[in-house]
Amino acid sequence: MTRMGYPFPSQNNYGPYGGVSSGLKIRLIIAVVIALFTVVSYYARPGDENQITGKAERVALAEEADEVKMGLQAVPEMTQMHGGRDPDERACRHVQEVGERLLAALDKKLATEGRANPYRQYFRFTLLADPKTVNAFALPGGQIFMTAALYRAVQTEGQLAGVLGHEIGHVIERHSNKQMAKQQLFQGLAAAGGVAGGDRSSAQMAQAVASMVSMKYGRDDELEADRWGVRLTALAGYDPRAMIGLMQVLEKAGGGSGPPEFFSTHPNPAHREEYIKAEIDQAFPEALPPDLKP
Ligand SMILES: [Zn+2]
Secondary structure (H helix, E strand, O other): OOOHHOOOHHHHHHOOOOOOHHHHHHHHHHHHHHHHHHHHHHOOOOEEEEEOOOEEOOOOOOOOHHHHHHHHHHHHHHHHOOOOOOOHHHHHHHOOOOOHHHHHHHHHHHHHOOOOOOOHHOEEEEEOOOOOOOOOOEEOOEEEEHHHHHHHHOOOOOHHHHHHHHHHHHHHHHHHHHHHHHHHHHHHHHHHHHHHHHHHHHHHHHHHHHHHHOOOOOOHHHHHHHHHHHHOOOOOEEEEOOHHHHHHHHHHHHOOOOOOOOOHHHHHHHHHHHHHHHHHHHHHOOOOOOOOEO
């Protein structure tokens, strides 16, 4: 039990005179205290202001430098998992350049609002050699990856920008960081559930559920990242409707032999398409600006 970091007594401490009911009562009281402490410390924590959006957010790491450090630590493992950096230097440069264009466009927009991107200098866009897995992902602090399989599947530079814009969205909305804060909440509640249940297996079950719930980004996070995909592509001079094309590309990639990994971490592209269309209409109620790149 102490592996969860809560100094509650084990069942054996109640002694021969404790009896079942008083033991249960104590366990319930401790469980309630842990649950209360967990919930109060999660909600009482003052929100940390997101420097890009200005929104107050509950995060596990308030310092951007810590997020960057955490992301950088995971880079070698992530790279290795997908066959290392792609040997095609031209393609690698292309991905980096398009990512850079999106960030430069974001800089301009933030400057008009008197804001700046705290992750700016740490962003890196890496093309991974993996020819089979259709996927892209972002680590906290700005490390963004895309597989060669996805790079080859996209049909236009605008679609490539859509992928990178979506991943930039995950970074600047601090989705992993907020997820970690939630995980701390779930783990505290799982520990409380374990104490109330009184045996190890219920604690383990509760923990397993907690980690399952908090492993993926939520659906809302994915849609929020899509919204950034729409905004950033348009800001950088791409037609944001490329995001719709991208969803069709992803859907097609899923029609082959077995679903690509992208679907295990991202919602159904068909559902996202509707959302993206609505998002474009909202961002450009009159008409799209002229001369956008596809
Ligand atoms: Zn995503």
